Amino acid sequence: MYAIGTHLRVWCGGYWHHGIYIGADRVAHFTDVRPNKSAATVRVGVLIEFAAGKPVEIVPYGRRYTGQAAADRAMGLLGHGNYALLQNNCEHVARWCVTGDFRSLQVDGGV
Numbered sequence: 001m002y003a004i005g006t007h008l009r010v011w012c013g014g015y016w017h018h019g020i021y022i023g024a025d026r027v028a029h030f031t032d033v034r035p036n037k038s039a040a041t042v043r044v045g046v047l048i049e050f051a052a053g054k055p056v057e058i059v060p061y062g063r064r065y066t067g068q069a070a071a072d073r074a075m076g077l078l079g080h081g082n083y084a085l086l087q088n089n090c091e092h093v094a095r096w097c098v099t100g101d102f103r104s105l106q107v108d109g110g111v
Contacts, residue, residue: 001025001047005067005074007059007098009091010051016106018059018094019050020074028074028097030083030090040083042074042093064098073097 002008002021009016019029027050032040047056064070074097082088091104 002058003067005065005070005098007061007070007094008050009057009059009094010054011057012052012054016091017050018090019045020070020094020097021047022071022074028071028078030080030093032083037083037085039081041079041081042077044075044078059094059098061098065100070098 004021004023006021007018008021008027009018017029019027022028022044025047026044027047028042028044029050030040030042031045050056065073074094077093077097080093086104086107089104089107091106092102095104096102
């Protein structure tokens with residue numbers, strides 16, 4: 001379906017949720033099983049749950065790590081926590097996995 005290491009996002013009605021496709025219909029993303037975002041960590045979930053019934057988009061890049069390298073970087077972050085909306089969110093993590101650039105365009109105003 002998606003290439004390994006693809007940066008995916010879904011529109012959640014006011015913000016984008018981001019993750020990295022790691023293969024076998026699984027996505028590594030910053031999430032929590034409870035609605036308490038401060039307890040969120042990078043976890044692996046199934047694609048259908050990541051999408052939550054919404055369309056999934058691919059975030060395009062010009063220059064990036066290879067797909068396997070991006071997936072490996074995502075897997076290396078499993079358990080990473082300290083979620084902070086403006087400094088350490090799901091887009092920061094996904095963009096870092098693919099490019100090495102730890103930033104969020106949503107926070108910076110670039111969508």
